[in-house]
Amino acid sequence: MRPTQNHLAGTLLIRTRFNQSLILILALGLLGVVACGASAPEATATPEPLVTLPKDEAPHDSGIEWWYFNGLFTDDIGQEYSYHFVTFQSKAAGSVVPHLLQASLGVHSLGEHLTGEKVILDTLKPDAVGLKVEINGWEMQGDGEFYSLEFDLVEYALDLKAIPVRPPILHQGGLVGLGPAGDTYYYTRSRLDTTGSITVNGEQRPITGVTWMDHQWGDVLGQGVGWDWASVQLDDGTDLMAVQVWNPSDRTPFSGYGTLLLADGSVLTIDQADVLITSDETWTSPGTNIEYPSGWVITIPSQELDLQLEPVLVDSEFAGSQYVPPAYWEGEVRVVGTRQGNAVTGRGFVELVGYDPNQLSAPIGTGPSQTP
Template identity: 30%
Template sequence: MKTLKYKITLLLVLVMSSLLLAACGDSAPTKEAFPSPSTNAKASEIPVGTPGPVPGTVVKFPEDEAPHNVMTEWWYYTGRLKTADGQQYGVEFVIFQGLRANFPAAYASHFSITDVQSGAFKYDQRISISDSFKAGGTEGFNLKVTAPQKADWTMQGVSGKDNLKAAMDDGSYAIDLTVNDTTGIALHGGGQFSYGPAGASYYYSRPRMSVSGTISVGGTAKQIASGQIWFDKQWGNFLPLAGGWDWFSTQLNDGSEMMFYNLRDKNNSLIQVFGTYVPPCNGACTPNQPRKIYDLETSDLTIKANGEWVSSVTGVKWPSGWTISVKEKPGIPAMTLNYKPVIQNQELDTRKTTAVVYWEGDTDISGTKDGKPIAGSGYVELTGYDIGTTNK
């Protein structure tokens, strides 16, 4: 049994790391491998409840909420919770799905909690396989990642009404959440873009989902009073060959949102910056209708790290705190935003499941928009900083 368990674990690590560790390839990619995503001009015109494809669009709802028969896919939730007793928690919950010919579907999952009050950051990770993979359909997704003698970690949802359950093995934290899309969908790059030789990706977000349910702390369930979750869904036959990336989600208190990321080669040279600005709904948005969006390109954004933090566990030196400048252009206001982690240590060592070390954490946002003060919250993800420096 131990030999079988070892072989299964090895298979999963190999499959999942091939999805995610391609970011750490031996050769630096050329700029041509990451062309700027081409915008789908019809992306914001999909009528509510449309059952099939609309001319000029590439993503269908609810069909594309379900799993796909592709190489790489993930369902990714990050956000901030506030409990009835006035406490604040950051949460990340993700399931990665990997498919390879002649192998069953492989799943890896990460679950983390940022406990602002205690200054603690805890995470757990799992891998599992499934012989019951089923792609497509109109019933959304129903995912689970199992572990022996432990409750399943699950994600279920359709039409922007999702349920999330996960519990850390040591009993420190658990979630049982219902999240509902309150504003609609952002189709990044119009919903699909190319990585050139590395493949093509579909990518959409539900940038502002309301939260109810409970978070358990040390075995005691606490009711969620308020909160907001950012959901990302990405899938396709792609393996991005970058050295790493910095990804930012942004939920501003005027109702607008923004996503952007940069890609770097193994020498930390910038390859690409891309993002999406989503203006406020102003009462005109519904959960399954794509929002009006504006593309952010390399020349529109300046991303500057303000400090650093060195992990005592892995030895990795991470940037910590950023100033983001956004140039004004049609549809996009000028912004200067400061992103400050609520605590510095939000590092995940997931070498047991996806073979990477990354930093992903809850972040306070302040600054100016159109010259006026603005605030908000978001999540930042950093990868690739462990190359050549990680403690074994």
Template identity: 30%
Template sequence: MRWLAILWLFCAPFMAAVTYSQSRLPDYPPVVPGQALHFPSDHGAHPDFRTEWWYVTGWLQTADGTPLGFQVTFFRSRPPLDQTNPSRFAPKELLFAHAAVSDPVLGKLQDEQRAARAGFGLAEVAGNDTNVHIGAWSLQRDSGGTYRSVVQAREFTLELTLVPTQPLLLEGERGYSRKGPLAPQASYYYSQPQLKVSGALTRHGKREVIKGTAWLDHEWSSAMLDEHAVGWDWIGINFDDGGALMAFQIRNKAGGKFWAGGTLRRADGSVVALPASAVDFSPRRLWRSPRTGTEYPVSMHIHASDLTLDLVPLMDDQELDSRASTGAIYWEGAVTALHGANRVGRGYLELTGYFQRLGF
């Protein structure tokens, strides 16, 4: 689901020192149903909208068979600042990035973040296709549809090539994804499941060849999280038979289901949009973070249409703690999807709003 409003947490460090005129705030366009997506232009940025992200998650395998999870994310935000300010230094567009490697041998994440205002050649995002970078971190899509990403972090370097093996998956109603009871509470949203991954992971001076399968989300919106909601649970699962499932549940203040939805692509290629009534997340096991004391339902039982799945994490400690920079604390990690005792797929589970309500 990856609802775009979480970007407001990332904007706070920039906006705290900026004053602006209420009469000159940006006029954010709404998300409306029936708006067709057009490619390749919609692979690129949508700078008029409040927030946007390109989110890649997946499973990797080293040459010796060691399983790893990974995440590479680029965010774009148009903050509520005076858009007529002529200064080249005015932060009219902010870019953020996050990358993480989940290694069960280490038992915890290796992760790092970047943040910058767009411009000056240091941080840029294109509007005609996927092409975003912050310094040496980048995600690009070529004319043939292949994505390439490079992340040079302190503890690791990722060099990834991600090749599509099936068509785009338009989430919700042909790319219009509802996130609440009101029509404007929505995003434009598509996914690229079943990406074939190859590349290299370098840690401690050792470069390892890696391969695997990934999932890419691209989502943009101007909406905010409903005042009655506290956070969400989201999954993106690549099934072993070639199918794919995106499902989410937004939770209310009591911890119950406020809104839900998803999209299922079956092995035969048919696609089913899932209404709120067809999706349910039930915790199976909780894990308490030794750092924040937060309890997360890292093992979940999922109902999605006629599917029933149990999600088992690659490792429990996949908590992202960014209080020193962005303020967001959530759990996001690699999971295996089981039907009964049998593995049927792999993907990622995201859990937000458990540390505290997302405050925007």
């Protein structure tokens, strides 16, 4: 489930992942289709796909781009953890490309939620065949068949290897709307088998788990938007992405949509009128005093889908970035509900952006300081 076009600083306005400046409109090529035969009809032009994989795994020279991962894993002694890890890339300034990496780790047994970030000024790689960003022990790289994710927070160090086990999902055909902010290209790899290790105070432990991956890019207008976004992986093999995008000044909806990947591999596109995300509870951050929804219901009437999402760690706020002022809520959820009359369970992640409209419009560099 990230804006102004101030390069790296404008890195946080949609999914996840954030601030106030995103989305491009990639060039749309046309393929000439030539028919053969004595009385062949006139050649027609077929639009090139909006997203082409694996080519589009690689970086684009767009206003804003991000690669996002969330996941749940367990170590060999049964300790459970959740994480999110995202790389934001801004438009190149000459040959220099700014990147902001942000990560969080939920230590469920201790009720801890740790966050950190790093910045790197990289160079343009026009021939890249995938993503590769490395800085001071943090790494995000992959090509659509395999991903390597490494980061450390306080006494924890993660080394995760993730392999997709389901086909990619092109949301809304590959191009989604952010209301007045513009459009972004967007695809998901909804399930990745995850192995690797977590090192805690120098002790390394093997882990296994499941990961969700998103990739978005585009050229976005300097228009603030907020959103409620959720990824859900149900135990019956159904995966769901649902989002509502709104005006942070008055919560007026701009757009909304969902995508349902069924166990048999079929993909259903869910329109705005058929995606309902509601919450009757709130949580107020003791650090920022921002009030967020807490505990959600996602309803998709056309699919007879009714899900309740409860946060595993209520305090899952990412705040205090040195580079992007907006705080946001990003955390693991437990999922229960019904689908076509049958009970379902699962896990997921929720991302909440825009609940502090004043902070979203604050000048770059005015966010509270953070010690990564």
